[in-house]
Amino acid sequence: MLQRILVVLSFIAFIAITIVGGIYWNNQQNEVIQGKVKVEAQETERGEQSGTVADANRTELQAKVKNLPKSAQTAFLRAYDENKQVRIAFVGSLSLGKGIGGWSDLVSEELAEAYDDLVTISTYQIDGSSNEFIVKGMADEVAEEKFDIVMFEPFTLKDNGTIGIDNSLKNLTTAIEALKEANSNITIIIQPPNPIFGAVNYPRQVEEDLKGYAEENDLPFFDHWDKWPDYQTQELLKYLDKEGMPNGDGHALWAEAIMNYFVAED
Known part of the structure; x- marks a missing residue:
């Protein structure tokens, strides 16, 4: 009789232990699952926060470049998405003021500050005509670099x-063809040199011939002349040196116009 009682008690104890063990195991599993869910939730939240910051930065970039041609805007956004740089070149005559604090120097510094590491800028300047630009192989030299954006001042004043x-525009065509052959996605922005006081033929060449050429060939034309004093007034002389080139104030004025183009104000 006693033996039977012991057997029954042992069986009851076994069942109790099994039940308690099962409950403990389930609790442990629930804690593991809940911990995993919590970690995943935290990682998801961090990812969402990171994505939100990235989206905000991209939206800010879109607002900055809204004044540029669509192809240039695309170049900026593509570079941002692919973690690359937008490669920009300023090309033209001594009107660029390279190395003497001219507009090309000023804009290069300000663009680097406005866009951090997203841009890299090169300047190609020659003391010569568009003929020399072609003959000396500078058009091919610029083309080989396959820039994303080229702001081209095509020697209209020098020519x-x-x-x-007519020959000036032919040389411009040769340069553009070289640039596009090297990079079909390039954005080429045409801009005139600085205005000069009391000119007669030169303003017409800029307004009718150069601007007309850009329109006919579906090229963006950056007309900064409306930022300068009227070329028929002596007020313009405050911004030019004795040789009719931009002085410090002229370069500052020109640089501001270009910066407002590349970095849109809110």
Whole structure:
């Protein structure tokens, strides 16, 4: 009889232990699952926060570049998405003021500050005509770099009265063809040199020939002349040196116009 009682008690104890063990195991599993869910939730939240910051930065970038041609805007956003740089070149005559604190120097510094590491800027300047630009191989030199954006001042003032506007535009075509052959996605922005006081033929070449050429060839034309004093007034002389080139104030004025183009104000 006693033996039977012991057997029954042992069986009851076994069942009790099994039940308690099962409950403990389930509790442990629930704690593991809940911990895993909590960690995953935290990681998801961090990811969402990171994505929100990235989206905000991209939206801010879109607002900054809204004044630029669509292809240039695309270049900026693509570079941002792919963690690359937008490669920009300023090309033209001594009007660029490279190395003497001219607008090309000023804009290069300000663009680097406005866009951090997103941009890299190069400047190609020659003391010569558009003929020399082509003959010396500078058009091919610029093309080989496959820039994303080229702001081109096509020697219109230097060519004025020497090789003629027709030849000047032919040389411009040669340069553009080289740039596009090297990079079909390039954005080429045409801009005139600085205005000069009391000119007659030169303003017409800029307004009718150069601007007309840009429109006919579906090229963006950056007309900064409306930022300068009227070329028929002596007020303009405050911004030019004795040779008709931009002085410090002229370069500052020109640089501000370009910066407002590349970095839109809110």
